[in-house]
Amino acid sequence: MKLWRTPLDADKVRVPHGVVSIIIERCKGCSFCVEYCPRDVLIISKKFNKKGYHYPEVISAGLCVDCNLCEDICPEFAIYSDPEEQHSTAQTKENA
Amino acid sequence: MSTAVTNTAPTGERQVQHHPKDTLLRDDRLPHIWCPTCGIGTAVSCFVEALRESGIPEEKCVVVSGIGCTGRVAGYLNLDSFHTTHGRAIPFATGVALANPDLHVVVFSGDGDLVAIGGNHLINAARRNMNLTVICVNNFIYGMTGGQCASTTPETARTSTSPRGNTEYPFNVPYLMEACGASYIARWTVLHIRRLKKAMTEALNKNGFAFVEVIAPCSTLYSRRNKLGTGYDLMKFYHDNAEIRHGANTKDVGIGFQTKIIVGKFVDITKPTFLEKYQGKTTGGGK
Amino acid sequence: MSDHAVLTGEHFMTGDEAAAEGGLAAGCRFFGGYPITPATEVTERMAERLPEVGGVFIQMEDEMASMNAILGASWAGVKSMSSTSGPGFSLMMENFGLGIMTETPCVLVNVQRGGPSTGLPTLVGQQDMQQCKWGSHGDFEVIALSPSSPQEAFDFAIHAFNLSEQYRLPVFLMMDESVGHMFEKVVIPPADQIKLVERRYTTKKPGDYLPFLPDEDLVPPMIKFGDGYRVHVTGLTHDEKGYPVMEQSCHHPLVTRLVDKIKKNAHKIYMYDEHYLDDAEVVMVSYGITARIAQQVVEECRADGKKVGHLRLITCWPFPEAKIRELADRGVKGFIVPEINLGQMSLEVERVAGRGVPTICVPNAGGAVHKPEEIHAAVREVIK
Ligand code: SF4
Ligand code: SF4
Ligand code: SF4
Numbered sequence: 107m108k109l110w111r112t113p114l115d116a117d118k119v120r121v122p123h124g125v126v127s128i129i130i131e132r133c134k135g136c137s138f139c140v141e142y143c144p145r146d147v148l149i150i151s152k153k154f155n156k157k158g159y160h161y162p163e164v165i166s167a168g169l170c171v172d173c174n175l176c177e178d179i180c181p182e183f184a185i186y187s188d189p190e191e192q193h194s195t196a197q198t199k200e201n202a
Numbered sequence: 203m204s205t206a207v208t209n210t211a212p213t214g215e216r217q218v219q220h221h222p223k224d225t226l227l228r229d230d231r232l233p234h235i236w237c238p239t240c241g242i243g244t245a246v247s248c249f250v251e252a253l254r255e256s257g258i259p260e261e262k263c264v265v266v267s268g269i270g271c272t273g274r275v276a277g278y279l280n281l282d283s284f285h286t287t288h289g290r291a292i293p294f295a296t297g298v299a300l301a302n303p304d305l306h307v308v309v310f311s312g313d314g315d316l317v318a319i320g321g322n323h324l325i326n327a328a329r330r331n332m333n334l335t336v337i338c339v340n341n342f343i344y345g346m347t348g349g350q351c352a353s354t355t356p357e358t359a360r361t362s363t364s365p366r367g368n369t370e371y372p373f374n375v376p377y378l379m380e381a382c383g384a385s386y387i388a389r390w391t392v393l394h395i396r397r398l399k400k401a402m403t404e405a406l407n408k409n410g411f412a413f414v415e416v417i418a419p420c421s422t423l424y425s426r427r428n429k430l431g432t433g434y435d436l437m438k439f440y441h442d443n444a445e446i447r448h449g450a451n452t453k454d455v456g457i458g459f460q461t462k463i464i465v466g467k468f469v470d471i472t473k474p475t476f477l478e479k480y481q482g483k484t485t486g487g488g489k
Numbered sequence: 490m491s492d493h494a495v496l497t498g499e500h501f502m503t504g505d506e507a508a509a510e511g512g513l514a515a516g517c518r519f520f521g522g523y524p525i526t527p528a529t530e531v532t533e534r535m536a537e538r539l540p541e542v543g544g545v546f547i548q549m550e551d552e553m554a555s556m557n558a559i560l561g562a563s564w565a566g567v568k569s570m571s572s573t574s575g576p577g578f579s580l581m582m583e584n585f586g587l588g589i590m591t592e593t594p595c596v597l598v599n600v601q602r603g604g605p606s607t608g609l610p611t612l613v614g615q616q617d618m619q620q621c622k623w624g625s626h627g628d629f630e631v632i633a634l635s636p637s638s639p640q641e642a643f644d645f646a647i648h649a650f651n652l653s654e655q656y657r658l659p660v661f662l663m664m665d666e667s668v669g670h671m672f673e674k675v676v677i678p679p680a681d682q683i684k685l686v687e688r689r690y691t692t693k694k695p696g697d698y699l700p701f702l703p704d705e706d707l708v709p710p711m712i713k714f715g716d717g718y719r720v721h722v723t724g725l726t727h728d729e730k731g732y733p734v735m736e737q738s739c740h741h742p743l744v745t746r747l748v749d750k751i752k753k754n755a756h757k758i759y760m761y762d763e764h765y766l767d768d769a770e771v772v773m774v775s776y777g778i779t780a781r782i783a784q785q786v787v788e789e790c791r792a793d794g795k796k797v798g799h800l801r802l803i804t805c806w807p808f809p810e811a812k813i814r815e816l817a818d819r820g821v822k823g824f825i826v827p828e829i830n831l832g833q834m835s836l837e838v839e840r841v842a843g844r845g846v847p848t849i850c851v852p853n854a855g856g857a858v859h860k861p862e863e864i865h866a867a868v869r870e871v872i873k
Contacts, residue, residue: 127216134238136433159238164215178251178395181243182233183221228721231732261717266561277721277733282714284564285723285733286557287587293521293554297561297569298714300545301519305565305715326550480545 124172124187126164132184135159139176139185145169148176226250226260228280235274239433241392241418242272245339246279248395249310252402263306266295268320271345271420272312279310289320292327295334303477306335306406313340317373318353328382328411330476335405336413338375341420349423356459360427374456375415376468385410387469389455391417391440394465401467410475417444417463430460494542495680504642504668505530505572507675508598509538511646512570514683517596518544519569521558523551523577526610527666528600531572552577556584559595560659564722566688566713568650572598574666575608578617579624586625587724588659589747592701592709594688596649598662600669601777603829603855613666614855615777615829619836621661622806628744630751632758633661633806635776639673645803651686652758656750657708663805665829667778667858695719701743702729707750751807760803761812765791769798770822771871774813774838776802778858779827786864795872805834813841820846823871827851827864847871 126147133155140148140162147170151163162185164170170187177186220229227250236242253263260281267276269288276283286294291309299307309316316324316338327334343361344350351361351368354375358367376387386408388401398416405412417440419425421433430436440463447455448466455464474482494513502510509531512520520539522532532548539546544567549555552573559569573581578599588595603609604616617624621633632652634645646662653660691698691710700720703709712718725733726740734740751758762780764787766772771790775783780801790797800812813824824842826835828850835850842848851867853859 125216127218127221129218129221132221132233134233136239138239138244138434138437141434141437157233162215167214175395177222178247178399179244179392180247181236181240181392183223183227183229183243183247186222228732261719262715264565264714277723280719282719283721284561284591285721285725286560287584287724290553290557290584290587293549293557294561296547296549296554297519297521297558297563298565299561300547300558301562301565301567301569302713302715322550323554326554476547477545480540480547483540 122172123168123190124170125190126167126170126176126185126187128161129184130155130161131157132182133159133161134182135161136181138179138181142179143176144173145171223247223250226253226280228278231278234278236271237422239419239421240271241341241416241433242275242339244392244395245337245398245416245418246275248399249337249402252399252406255399255403256406258306258406262304263308264298265308265310266291266298267309268311268315269346270312270315271341272310272339273315273346275310289315289323291315292320292323292334292336296327296332299333300477303333307333308335308337308406310337311339312345313338313342313354313375314344314352317375321353325378325382328379328384328413331383331385331410331473333409333475333477334411335408336411337402337405337416338413339416339418340375341418341424343420343424345420345423349420349427356457358459359424361424362427372457374452376455377452379413380452380469384413384469385471385473386412387452388467389415389417390465391444391463392419393437393440394444404470410473495683496677497679498677500675500677501672502639502675503530503670503672504636504639504664505600505670506534507639507643508572508646508662508664509534510675510677511643512596512650513538513542514643514677514680515568515647515650515685517568517570517650518542519559519562519567520544520546520571521549521555521562521569522571523549523555523573525574525577527602527669528572528574528577528598530669531598531600552580553584556581556588556597560584560588560591560593563593563595564714568594570596570598572600574600574602575604575614575617576606578620582620582624585659586627586629589625589629590724591722592657592747593659594653594657595659596646596653596662597659598646598664601663601665609856611666612856613778613829613858615665615779616833616855618663618805618828618830618833621663628748630748631661631806632656632658632751632804633663634760634803635663635805636668637777637780637801638668639671639675642668643675643677647683647685651684654686654688655708656754657711663777665777699729700731701727703746703750706754707746755807756811758804758807759809759812761809762801762803764799764801766798766800766816768796770796771798771868772816772821772824773797773799773864774802774824774826774834775799775828776805776834779829782859782861783827783864786861786868789861789865790868795868797868802834808837808841810841813838817842817846823847823849825849825851825864825867825871827853827859827867829853829855829858
């Protein structure tokens, strides 16, 4: 993250980190998530899903700030993000 | 429910089978029928968030749709939902809302359904200040039937029934709604997800007739006929050409072909609803 | 509050008013209507009365809206009703079909006037009898009751609600202008003497409930919106879950069931009156206001020594085929069907009676009831 100055409380403020989850078979390859992710976390995969669409892939996992934008803009309910902490405690929602 | 998670972390994404919004969706019907890059799905995604934020109990929310691409929304929401005939979502919803005022009744339908064939119901429900939340996805065209001209198609735009360009004047829907007396009127594009979500939340919690126009790309038919590129190109167009103007005079918010789209919250007033006025005049009271 | 819904006692009122009172006595608490002659008095009565009993009246913007509003109210758990006449009836047809497809109980009163088109707004007709059966697109069966007096307008309005709840469909009360506008004595019984059929709600829990899985009588138990079942209801062809399925394999059984739930229960639904049928050589078949003139003719014929009987239809739909067949098989010489149209229910009599027994329609395109002499002439044709 580029900051124009280092905040005085930088040691206290925690930048949220997100983990991106994708339901590959729902994706129709519109690329909205890729284009509108503010952190360029995603790219369109070279691979296809069963319906023949190129779905997104994470290329820079560490950069995800869990802003949920990809989740909200996705017309297919095919992608979402969770705060990283959730995964260190309970591994996934599905497993919980 | 499948619990399969393929975790390619730390660098990759988790591959999963379920989405946190699935509890409000009939996920056994996904993927939905809408075309790739169609904005209707995004509008539904915003609605799901808005409903959660509104605090309305899910079992008290009823969604009613008419016919058309957006008319299919009712079938994907995991709520009490009714898919009426073409144009008649509003009167059906009126019956529900008056018979049980504890229910929050949402009409989720398209421009052709609500403004053209259902136009009489739209204006009368707004006039009565019926306690309804109306979400009108405007894709500028009849999508389900293959891209015919609508009463909202911008002038000069080409459709299959205006192959030489539309020669009719389109409706300026917010202006129409204000003239009819709607209590809440907002317009956003599906690119404005946060603001659209907020508008939907406000509309859900509005006591009275609340109208949200959602500008969404019909990336398949409208865009192809008019050589406007992909759904993403339409989103870019909204990004570059949408101007936020809260409280704008609705007279000025008509939409031309590929012209500026004025978005924002245009009207937010408070006045008694149909039922409040009716019950004020009747001895028996409501229910 | 509820006693006020049932105005126990003797009244002098029109058929239109009586139909409204019947609805209220049956528990109707929502009415969406649009003014149209000669049904306006039903609407006006409801506007006056519903607030007194805690119900809601709304004058909708047109008849398409009225029909949808009553469907919506029904799904919210409230018994609902509308009334109209010819032109409005035509406008309601599409959404009547929605009520059939979504199996929505409600009652629709048609006070028939002369048609086609704007026709004779203030004068009598019985010209929508086939329209109510076939007027919406697709295959379906309907229930239609025809009152011959204001008293019956009251009684049959209640019965129409009962049938609509029992079989889950919009039920027609097919009045005519003469009965609708006629003032007569109407006796309204005490509330506890009125037999009501209430909606059959599911006993299943949300997860286990399939909204369109029928019981043995082919009728699925219902829910109401807001009860947490999260049902999806659509006018599209749907499976037992209520989900759209665009396949013949789903469509055929669904439409067949919608038809069969009436057809196979028809023997429980039929209602008719018979007079002098035992030895009748000629059988008059009539309904509504026409039945009153037909009955007079039958009495005059009997006084003359002519063996004429009368089958008065109360349910025009489902049509009492078994009864007509029985009479035809017994060898009656002919059926005479006076009706205020150019031959609608007579088609049905003819279809069932077959070629062996003549069916004579006494036509009348509307505007006035038959003159008894017109019907006598038809009798003379059969009994020379
Ligand atoms: S949550 Fe935000 S930052 Fe993370 S991938 Fe989605 S859009 Fe990008
Ligand atoms: S926004 Fe959704 S549908 Fe579009 S590419 Fe991303 S995951 Fe796929
Ligand atoms: S036809 Fe247009 S509006 Fe309909 S689903 Fe496709 S893109 Fe969306």
